[in-house]
Amino acid sequence: MATEIKAPVFPESVADGTIATWHKQVGEAVARDEVICDIETDKVVLEVVAPADGSLVAIVKNEGDTVLSAEVIAQFEEGAVSAAAPAQAQVEQSAAQAQAGAAPVVERAQPVQDQSPAVRKALSETGINAADVAGTGRGGRITKEDVSNHQTKPAATPLSVAVGERIEKRVPMTRLRKRVAERLLAASQTTAMLTTFNEVNMKPVMEMRKQYKDMFEKRHGARLGFMSFFVKACTEALKRYPAVNASIDGDDIVYHGFYDIGVAVSSDRGLVVPVLRDTDRMNYAEVENGIGAYAAKAREGKLSIEEMTGGTFTITNGGTFGSLLSTPILNPPQTAILGMHKIQERPMAVNGQVEILPMMYLALSYDHRLIDGKEAVGFLVTIKELLEEPAKLILDL
Structure with missing residues (x-):
């Protein structure tokens, strides 16, 4: 039945x-x-x-x-269905075609969504289309070796295109992409958005990370990255500047007594912002593990609605793609968002001497209806100071 x-x-x-x-x-x-x-x-x-x-x-x-x-x-x-039946039918079909002189049926590779996370990552990193790879795994699935072997093959001769022919490809926008577009457009039209910039010397954080990353990973089972330092620095800055952690609801200002920080993650389907809850109660390892778990879920399309709901502040890192400077767009109803960027070595004046330092530009976009320039600049300077003296974060100074 x-x-x-x-x-x-x-x-x-x-x-x-x-x-x-x-x-x-x-x-x-x-x-x-x-x-x-x-x-x-x-x-x-x-x-x-x-x-x-x-x-x-x-x-x-x-x-x-x-x-x-x-x-x-x-x-x-x-009820049990024989999984061998389709395979047997294909064998019989191939045999019949061989007798008739036709080419045997070659099982096509499964769509990229059906592949394992390791294979999806390999396809993403190499830019290879799953449909172009001959899958040797069970049911036509692609293995990492298939991707590697395909990558080492000589490139196929491109199809001839008439001189002057201009090719276009039209595909429907995904629902997630449409929703992201609507929210970004609404943010630019309904908020008084302004961006302020500063720069931070990343050398102290990089030295601390280099000194303790092996011990940290051995103790906590998590890789010590830069994001945990930024999340903790932002949490402390939000405590000092409550308006940056607030939101506007009609004619009311809602001041949040908790710190839920969203971390923007890029996925194949578009930009998603999972939320780390109560970051003031999280240690560095919990932050790193949380971000790592969210990133994996985003790649596999398995983030839940609850994991992306809420959030009082957002951090986005364009530096992972090489961005040196940008102006991030607000994530309503939040009133501020921090943009991280690429770490770039530059000559800087330090105590009258020129030094080559790893510098990063920071950008804070904020809703000027609620946050004044003095608060926005003070918030950004606080993050800068906490990152340039990371011991203050550890010692709660």
Whole structure:
């Protein structure tokens, strides 16, 4: 007897979703709790799993279709299905084609979403399209060796294009990308956004990190990066300048008595901002582990709505992509966002002498309706001082 497969119950902030990918087709064997479908909302990608061993008997909503909360998307039937049947059919088909003189069927590689995290990372780093790689793994899946072997092959001869021909490719914008675009446009139109800049000497933090990173990793099982220093410095600065940790709600100012810092993370589907909760109670290892876990979830599209909801302040690091200076856009209803950038060695005057120091530009964009220039500059200078003397952070000075 067939049972209904329904879309998840969406939170109140999510109106509907779109079928992004069907990982299983009608008649294909499915194991209990195996992912059969991805539904993309304007915030996250939700996975729909099989309720038991069996197979799909009908797909009600196709890829690209809009679905509502708890709406039926497929029909499912419990019971063992021979996984060998499709493979046997393919063997028989290949044999028949060989007798007829036709080329045998070559199993195509699965979409990149179906690959392991290690393979997805390798594809991302090399810029190789999953569809171009011949998968040798089970079910046509790509292995890291397949990516490596494909990378070492000589480049294929490009298709001939007529002289003067101008090629265009049109693809629909994802729901997440559309939502990000709407929020960024709204932020620029509904806030009095202003940006102030400063620079910080990263040498003290870099020396401390170099001295203790091995001990830190051995003790806490986490890599000591720069983000934990910035998160802790921002937390202390937010305590000293409460307006930067506030938000505007209509005609009211809401001052938050907690410190939930969002860390902007780039993913294949767009920019997401998971939130570290109560950063004033977190140590450096907890911050690093939290950011690492969020980054992994973002790459796999598994961040939950709860993990991206709220936040009283945001940090974004364009320096990971080589940006030297930028003006970050606010993440409403927050009233400020800190932009980190590339560490660049530059000649600096120190006590009348010229030294080559690793410098980083900092940018603080803020809503001038709530935060005055004096507070914004003071906030940014506090971060600069805490990073240039990191012992103050440790000793709570």
